[in-house]
Amino acid sequence: MSESQIVNDLISWGEKNGIKITKGLKFVNLPNKGISCIASEELGGQQPIIEVPSDIIFCSKQIQEFLPGIEIDSQDSNTCLKIILCKLKFDTKDSNSPHRFEPYINALPEIIDSPLNWNEDELKLLQNTNLGNCLKERFQNVYDEWFKFLEKYQNYQEFETQSETSWYNFSNFLWAHLIITSRSFPEYIINPNCPRDSVMLLPVLDLLNHSNYSKVEWDGNKGGNFIYKKLDLQEIEIGDEIYNNYGGKGNEELLNGYGFVIEDNLFDSVLLKIKIDNETITDMANRGIKIPQLEDYTWFAFDKPKEGEPVAPSLQGEVIFLINKHHDESIQDMINIFAFLNRKQIHEDFAQPINQLEGIQMLRNAIEYKLMKHQEPITNAKDDDDKEKQKINEYRKKCSEIYRNGQISIFKEVIGKLKKLEKTILKSGKKLLTMDKIIKNDQEFIERELQEFFRGKEIVFETHMEILVIWILVKIRNNSFPVKCGWVQKMYDSQEGLLFYSDNESDEFYQRLDLHEQITAEACNRGFHFIKSNVYTRISNDECIFIGEF
Ligand SMILES: C[S@@+](CC[C@H](N)C(=O)[O-])C[C@H]1O[C@@H](n2cnc3c(N)ncnc32)[C@H](O)[C@@H]1O
Incomplete structure (x- = not known):
């Protein structure tokens, strides 16, 4: 089936099922962006709206429809959704009687360009970056999520025989995981009583790509339908893309969860982890040093800790900072932490100029080290003749470069700010x-x-x-x-x-x-x-x- 046929089938399926799409919107395939929504005619002052009826919103409601009889703990429902996605896409047992989401599943991308899917040579492109350094752990987390789910629910009739070819194998689960990370919405918008981290899929609406500048409104109505409204109507001309807005996300989060990046991303940030024992973190907080808390970050809805899990990443032996070029308050918070950790023995107060200078210097050293690592030439994966060179996808290469250059530019900006701060303090010293x-x-x-x-x-x-x-x-x-x-x-x-x-x-x-x-x-x-x-x-x-x- 051609790509445009797949899109047409999805749209007519959606409309048959009650999805309302403002006239004048068209869905087309764009290079490197996949299916995208554009204004195909003058919208004449109308506000583009897409309404997805509750009946075809794909969420925990569907668990019993597709895995009848399974008893799922509420904290496992997002994982269960991924398993159901695997079933709908890869279970060929009932291929003669298509399920009711068939056109939707057919239109989902086969591959998401997240580094979780990159080959070994492509991964080298992320060498020494934060994303490159934590990919193993992230991959392992997805694996553990899959493994633990199947272990816990192994008595459910469909999971009794495991093999590499079963529809719920790990490679299929990874695909489903990335479908959820790259296109799910928080369920609480239509169902305020659901757990805060529950996610849902919104067929057709999830064809909208992301722009940081798009003004949109997401809402639920009494019947549980989801309503998307585009608010910045004046700016839309024929041929313009109609964007959603996934929230202010830096390129690290976009690349990891969605497989794309944005050049000159307004929300780009670097992540800095400082390892500190919990007692010192508490001591610092008591002395008025701001320690970032979970709410200070934008997280994937499904990455939030489950109920009962410790909440603050800052109280697990490390403090995590996100530094953004445009919001640099966190720089002073970090200086305070370094000032406290390196404070002079007879000057207890971290705010004293001498401690602040030490804090600035320590932070600058840490960032200069990171900058240097980011600028090191990438060691080519295959100088080794025995191994076959794996092909590097040009789009992924470009994404890795944009991500790396974004990090470098933030490091340089922060170093510049630290130099200025040091000068200002020294200038204000009378003696x-x-x-x-x-x-x-x-x-x-x-x-x-x-x-x-x-x-x-x-x-x-x-x-x-x-x-x-x-x-x-x-x-x-x-x-x-x-x-x-x-x-x-x-x-x-x-x-x-x-x-x-x-x-x-x-x-x-x-x-x-x-x-x-x-x-x-x-x-x-x-x-x-x-x-x-x-x-x-x-x-x-x-x-x-x-x-x-x-
Ligand atoms: C919610 S889906 C949007 C629909 C998607 N284009 C499709 O073909 O199904 C999110 C995915 O769209 C692509 N995408 C979204 N916004 C993008 C952007 N600004 N630039 C490039 N790709 C984008 C990425 O592949 C991302 O994983």
Whole structure:
């Protein structure tokens, strides 16, 4: 049967079953988009509406019709819908007496371009991306869902004999799974009392493709029909596509669940996971740090945790952030988390500038690492002659490039914002001290005190911070702070009582520079920790900035 015949059969089946479609809408096949809806004539001010009657809405209602007698727990009903889809498409037992959804099932795409369907060489295209990294787990989740369902309901008569050729085999289930992820709607729109994660299929309406800019309304009527209305009518001209709007989804979610991406996607985002133990997460939340919760994300209706499962992903040993170019509030929340985790010992408050600077730096490192990984050349799957090269589908390749470039562009944007934030904080600092300033303002130290302190011995400092430590040790011992650095002395006096740590770091420093003749280990420890607690070291150039008042 030709593609257009399949579409025509579906539309006339729909109309016979009471689907109402505004006159002037036509369904055609478009390259790389599949069946799509276009305005074939002037709509004359009418609002395009598609109404799907309750009787042909494919949802948990159909379970008894197609798997009579099965007793399904409510939390398994979405999986059961997938199994029923398999039955309607692949069970050839009753092929002489077609079921009532036949034209609908015939028009469903055979293949969805989700990476869950990509071959090994195509998957290499996602190397080092978040999607590439979690595909194995996602694939395993689908497999477990299928396996557990069949295990749980193995006594149902139809599942008693399992084989690779049975209509409910895993490959068929994966197809059904992707049909549900790529075209289902939340059932609560027509049935407010159903479980929040229940999904349904809406024949014909599900032929509408997605646009982020499409203004639409979804509603249910008293009879349980579903009504779609296109609201931005003025903009529709003959030949224009009539879109649905699947919600603000980034390319990762679109590619994974729907098998397509959008260039310059307004809702594109990158996902960052920070592993933190639950106790620390709770501590951070109690101190006013915003930890993202489930409602902060858009999730597939069916990916939501089931009743009784833990709700917040942020309380399972990790915090998950989605960063979007246009909504960057989450950047500050992440800085706060990193600031808290790296806070200086004597500055408990994560909001203090020195901790914020550390937080910015840590976040920037994490993102720069991700950026670098995303820019690494893709290692070609088959340099190995033994294996046959698998053909790479050009559309999938293009999708992977758009997805990867979208991630790269967000990383770059965030790095730019972090650099600006760092500058702003440093600019607002009233009292900052760098090596350059010391060299400029403390000739005495450079020309005499340093020589004298080490008695002419040649010393190799490993970091800029070490020079600052020596500076403070010398200044305290000689009581020779230059006037311009009087504030450092005041700071030292006020923090002195807090500055003793038993750790190896300052002992090692004391031994390595052989300071025992010049000062006591305790004095060295204090000076060392005074600098360490108040200095911000830029990892990129090892520059040390001693942070005073703001
Ligand atoms: C709900 S269905 C829409 C109907 C679909 N075109 C069909 O042939 O059945 C969702 C699927 O349509 C395609 N699609 C939807 N919006 C798209 C878009 N903006 N660009 C490319 N493909 C799109 C994807 O293949 C997606 O999995």
